[in-house]
Amino acid sequence: MTSPDFVQPAGPGPQDPLPDAARRGDARTAVGLTGTIGGAGPHRPQPAAPALALRGLAKRFGGKIAVNGINLDVPAGSFYGLVGPNGAGKTTTLSMATGMLRPDYGQVWVHGTDVWAQPLAAKQLMGVLPDGVRLFDRLTGEQLVTYAGLLRGMDRATVASRVADLLRALDLAGDAGTLVVDYSAGMTKKIALASALIHAPRLLVLDEPFEAVDPVSAANIRDILHDYVASGGTVIVSSHVMDLVQRMCDHVAVIAQGNVLAAGTVDEVRDGASLEDRFVQLVGGRGRSEGLSWLRTS
Numbered sequence: 001m002t003s004p005d006f007v008q009p010a011g012p013g014p015q016d017p018l019p020d021a022a023r024r025g026d027a028r029t030a031v032g033l034t035g036t037i038g039g040a041g042p043h044r045p046q047p048a049a050p051a052l053a054l055r056g057l058a059k060r061f062g063g064k065i066a067v068n069g070i071n072l073d074v075p076a077g078s079f080y081g082l083v084g085p086n087g088a089g090k091t092t093t094l095s096m097a098t099g100m101l102r103p104d105y106g107q108v109w110v111h112g113t114d115v116w117a118q119p120l121a122a123k124q125l126m127g128v129l130p131d132g133v134r135l136f137d138r139l140t141g142e143q144l145v146t147y148a149g150l151l152r153g154m155d156r157a158t159v160a161s162r163v164a165d166l167l168r169a170l171d172l173a174g175d176a177g178t179l180v181v182d183y184s185a186g187m188t189k190k191i192a193l194a195s196a197l198i199h200a201p202r203l204l205v206l207d208e209p210f211e212a213v214d215p216v217s218a219a220n221i222r223d224i225l226h227d228y229v230a231s232g233g234t235v236i237v238s239s240h241v242m243d244l245v246q247r248m249c250d251h252v253a254v255i256a257q258g259n260v261l262a263a264g265t266v267d268e269v270r271d272g273a274s275l276e277d278r279f280v281q282l283v284g285g286r287g288r289s290e291g292l293s294w295l296r297t298s
């Protein structure tokens with residue numbers, strides 16, 4: 001495995017705005033927090049590696065820079081929240097981190113395995129719940145999770161027993177025989193989560209896992225995830241719900257406009273304030289209701 005300064009699979013031309021940020025792979029947008037971003041530069045992480053390491057990760061869609069040379073280390077065994085306003089670049093970052101979207105620049109390692117150089121090995125370590133997940137929805141819930149397990153090379157007996165455990169834990173046992181196309185949004189989220197968990201990965205990457213999920217199921221999922229982390233697994237989860245991230249996660253990164261604004265332990269990042277207040281302080285954007293006087297009804 002080589003350790004180039006940065007990867008340039010389909011690099012833009014010399015006039016491109018990305019290369020400096022991506023090539024630097026620096027932490028120019030960090031706010032004085034140590035240990036999780038920057039410092040290491042765009043070099044391959046050491047074998048005692050973070051669960052997820054991003055170096056100089058960048059992506060542009062046409063003229064829009066979605067992700068602007070992000071560095072981030074997600075420590076092994078952490079419950080890591082990724083937060084940011086709409087359009088911040090969270091999904092794009094996680095898609096590149098999980099091998100689903102090719103970066104313009106940068107590198108990604110999962111437990112020291114280069115995601116884009118060794119995709120099969122890296123993907124064996126990961127369970128992924130993507131945003132806007134597209135499933136084989138003409139399968140029943142039980143068939144879908146079974147398929148995910150078999151696809152991972154697991155034997156049928158183990159798959160069958162884990163499928164039953166997961167459906168029970170996620171309160172889907174009663175709908176095991178229902179086609180996924182007939183599931184509600186929250187049930188679909190849960191069956192996709194079960195598919196991500198079936199092979200007991202070392203790293204779970206969950207994009208908005210609680211969206212549309214009822215409070216009881218959400219609490220059950222949180223319990224599952226906490227147990228998973230307590231047993232040595234790592235979870236990275238994107239969410240807009242600051243209160244949830246503050247209570248659930250031990251680390252957090254705040255992303256806006258494709259840059260990491262702050263990263264570290266939740267206590268470091270919130271710095272004595274609530275995570276929500278700190279988020280608003282970092283990201284800005286409050287008080288824009290002025291031009292809507294026509295909306296007032298009295």
Ligand SMILES: Nc1ncnc2c1ncn2[C@@H]1O[C@H](COP(=O)(O)OP(=O)(O)OP(=O)(O)O)[C@@H](O)[C@H]1O
Nearest residue numbers: 061064065066084085086087088089090091092093
């Ligand atoms: N396939 C695409 N084509 C063009 N632009 C895209 C594409 N995917 C994302 N973008 C743009 O990249 C930026 C980052 O989008 P992304 O979905 O990563 O944000 P996000 O932080 O996940 O947002 P949200 O919280 O609303 O889900 C946005 O400006 C978005 O419009």
